[in-house]
Amino acid sequence: MTARGMTTASRTVTGTSVGARLGGIDAARGLALLAMMATHVLATFGSDAQLTPTWIGLAFSGRASALFAVLAGVGLALSTGKQQPVQGPELWAARRGIALRAVVVGAVGLCLGGLEVNIATILVHYAFLFLCVLPFVGLGAKRLLVLAAAWMAAAPVLAYLLRPWLLSAAPPLKLGHNPGWEDLAAPARLFGDLFLTGYYPVLQWIAYLLVGLAVGRMALSKTAVPFLLLAAGTVTAVLAKWLGLVLMEDWGGRRALEARIGDPAYPLDSLLQVNLAGVDQSGSVWWLATSSPHSGTTLDLLHTSGVAVAVIGACLLLGRLGTWLELDLLLPFRGIGAMTLSLYTAHVCVMAALHGLPLAPGWTVEGVYVAQAALMLVLGGFFARQKWRGPLEWVTHAANQLGRRRPSRARRPARAG
Incomplete structure (x- = not known):
């Protein structure tokens, strides 16, 4: 290979793949982890009465957590044929x-659930x-995008209808804490919390993985695709937030929800901007119109x-700019992104x-964050x-390889003629 060919090959490896993985994807995962840590x-919210x-x-x-979930879908797509x-x-x-990888991740999560920590793991x-x-x-990709759109339209409505029924059970099918090993003894409450009543309701969040799978099925190494993702994502995000503001402010949604809450301890204006997870979103279809x-x-x-x-x-x-400049601009971030399970677990343990x-x-607290x-x-x-790989990434990789292994078929002895 000529020197020019070697340089080109080197750029290809640096710009589009690191160990058969796109470096920009790992960097985005690293940014997601740092942003999630910031919210932890x-x-x-401020300490004033209006939060x-x-x-x-x-x-x-x-x-931040949504980016983490979408990237999970991208990773699945990249590991199953791109x-x-x-x-x-x-x-x-x-x-x-x-599935075996999920078992390992779930086991780590259940262990973290036993810690005293003010983080929704x-x-x-x-x-x-x-x-x-x-x-x-x-x-x-096309089928996944259609399915993701349908899921985003239907799942929130289904959750709105089912959630009050789960919360009205005796006792309510809601944990109120991070799931731990002891919660396996009450599977109905555990699954109710995981899928509908908890902080990260799986029923709706499946949409994030479907979007990620669709993104991962695209030709990410082509020049036009990252521009398309940036433009389409920005337009979608802006339009969704704009429509939510119109429905809340111009069409009377916020006034209807404020009358529904009627509790000064929950200043709806602030909650709509930052976090609605702690509010019982029932009793008014206007809850379905928020973009909070x-x-x-x-x-x-x-x-x-x-x-x-x-x-x-x-x-x-x-990542492409770094290739052009012959600099690995994303190195620290993609390093974090390649071992998020280990680093996330360490972060939760430190905060505990x-x-x-x-x-x-x-x-x-700012110093604690900056140090981590x-x-x-x-x-x-x-x-x-x-x-x-990070230590926990080695375990999940081994579980994944074990699940993918196909048993070898024993050869039958030849029959005498």
Whole structure:
């Protein structure tokens, strides 16, 4: 190969694939983790009576976790054939691998559920999302996009109808805490919380993985696709948020919901901007018209999916820019993104260790966040340079490989003629 050919090949590896993975996808996953950590550590509401939203809450609440979920779908698509989804025995093998990987992730999540921490952990929901999309991993991009649109339209309505029924049970089918191993003894309450009444309702969140699968089935290595993702995601996000504001402010939705709540402890104006997860969204169909973070409505799903797709497009474009400049601009972020399970688990453990304790002299919550983020950037960059997996990623990879392994058929002895 000529020197020019070697340079071209090197650029191809750096710009479009790192260890057979798109570096921009890992970088987006790293950004998602850092943004989720910001909502865990830093205040999303002010301390005043009106709960004035902070810029952290306005920027990241609902969007960071949605980006994390969409990227889960992208990862599934990249590991099951990219543009051409695997079929037949290979598809079934891939599904087995994904299922075993989900079991590992769910087990880690259940272990974290036993910690005292003021964080709504996502891993158990994440594992069930993997299992729920197994029937769809063999579909192409167009079918996935149609299915995602239909899911976004139907799932919030179904959740709105079913949620009051689950909450009216005795006792209510809602945990009120992170799922842990002890909750396996009450499966009805556990599944009710995971799918409908909890912080990350799987019923609606399946839409995020469907969007991610569709994105992963696109030709991400082509120049035009990242631009398309950035443009389409931005337009979708803006239109969904604009429509939500029109319905709430101009068509009377907010006034109707404020009359429904009637509790000054829940200033609806602030909650609509940052987080509706703690509000009982029942009794008025106007709840379905909001575009608020963690409302699980059609407009919320559209807006947060649009933001996620736009971020993925931007990260892919930054990866291409780094290729052109012959610089790995995304190295620390894609390093974090390649070991998010290990780093997310470590972050939750650190916050659990600090839970209820006063900060050491000279420390602030901002300092706690910056210290964790800086350490992750250093570790991520080092692991990426060494091409190492994180410790928990090794376990999930082994589980995936075990599930994909097909038993060898024993040869039958030849019959004598």
